[in-house]
């Protein structure tokens with residue numbers, strides 16, 4: 075199992091980083107117990123100095139590698155492609171993910187138009203001072219679902235700014251251990267091939283819009299070239315979702331798509 079931990083805090087000994095250290099240890103230990111190979115890479119987006127998205131739309135209109143700042147984001151995208159499981163983590167800043175994480179998501183917006191990550195797994199981890207993490211979790215979950223990613227779960231760790239490692243251990247080790255177990259179990263049981271109804275809806279809405287708006291854009295040609303515009307195609311890749319989930323997801327998606335121009 076190849077795991078990529080993506081984090082977004084300048085505090086290299088902060089709450090998020092310490093919780094991720096424990097999660098890394100636990101994942102490594104669990105996989106060793108189960109005779110499973112594991113490789114974990116960690117990228118802190120704070121080390122990259124990402125330029126803000128300039129909104130030029132060149133990634134949408136000509137392709138992401140034409141982005142004038144592609145050298146910053148290209149290696150991160152390659153790491154995402156190489157990993158099976160992602161752990162996206164961020165401190166909560168003013169009710170959302172940190173600016174670093176948000177900037178990263180903006181820079182990856184071409185994937186919202188041209189999803190390419192169905193079959194990947196993600197766990198969403200936030201830390202906050204007071205627990206106001208709902209918006210941050212939604213920012214991450216909605217983005218990754220649009221990319222086709224299976225969301226294993228989400229957890230906010232409420233920790234004051236000055237939590238010591240001992241305090242964090244005492245309060246959170248059990249939670250962290252449970253998260254590690256859930257990640258390994260989801261991967262072992264190929265849960266990414268059983269998309270949720272929400273993920274089905276996300277696919278259906280985009281599919282319906284592209285079926286309606288045939289245009290000479292690379293986004294449209296991408297959807298067409300993947301075969302996703304054929305009426306019988308229900309998700310990005312062959313899947314094992316329950317037929318009722320598929321039916322309800324598609325019906326709901328069709329209704330939602332009608333509200334878009």
Ligand SMILES: Cc1cc2nc3c(=O)[nH]c(=O)nc-3n(C[C@H](O)[C@H](O)[C@H](O)COP(=O)(O)O)c2cc1C
Nearest residue numbers: 088089090165166167168169201202203204205206
């Ligand atoms: C600029 C800033 C904004 C913050 N905004 C919130 C907030 O809106 N809600 C909250 O619960 N905590 C907030 N916090 C607290 C952090 O989320 C919390 O301390 C977090 O664990 C810090 O993670 P780190 O140590 O990995 O950087 C904020 C902290 C900072 C520095």
